[in-house]
Amino acid sequence: MSKALIIFLFIISATLTNGQTVQRGVDIKLGYNSPVFNFDNTYNGDIGFNIGILYPFADNIQFSLNTGYTKWGFDNNGFNLKNTNDHYTSFDITAPLSIIPFTFGIKYYATNTKVRPYFSVELGFFYYTQKATGSYTWVGKPGDAEESNSIPELKDSGFRPMVSAGAGIVTPINKEWMLDFQIKMNTLLNAQSVNGSNNSGAVEGTSSTHFFLSIAAGINYFF
DSSP states (O other): OHHHHHHHHHHHHHHHHSSOOSOOEEEEEEEEEEEEGGGGGSBOOEEEEEEEEEEEEETTEEEEEEEEEEEEOBOHHHHHHHHOOSSEEEEEEEOOEEEEEEEEEEEEESOOSSSEEEEEEEEEEEEEEEEEEEEEEEOSSTTSOOEEEEOOOEEEEEEEEEEEEEEEEEEESSSSEEEEEEEEEEEEEEEEEEEEEOTTSOEEEEEEEEEEEEEEEEEEEEO
16 A cells, blocks of 8 residues: 555656646645445544645646545444344444545536636545454343454455546635645545344455545645
């Protein structure tokens, strides 16, 4: 992961320091990332950040290179509601899921007015890490005492493709600075997340498509 991030940041740095005269910008956003559809069954929304290098291509088109970081916490209460029964009486699990995206983006500005709405698409990949640890309580038959056992550790990581589509609006503060507000739907392909337990008390990870909704605000600085 660290090598991939270093390479990506090196590419961004190289684009900032070359001798071309085309105006460029920096995009920094802080946002709330909410899991949706099946992804929200066992994960909670959380704050993440995004950093991008902006390349105006035409009056209404802008390219970008983007990265960032998002980490979701595991919804242990939701997991217990779905997986406890006569034998497995409770689970106490920590299973955060974090991602670092690396994407190429295109923005299309719908107007040339001072306040400019836009539509955006991003394509690329993300690096994710998933680690589940914890314990569960077990009752062999009614009347028996509860037994506490550790769950086998579940770990996974890797690179997977992703795509995002959204809309937003920018409004200038002055010639160099702009406020940027954005909402977008993000699709993570084949990322593992914890979604259930088997009969041995081990948690199960499933690689599937996950969706999360981002609502973000930030600044664009052009130089």
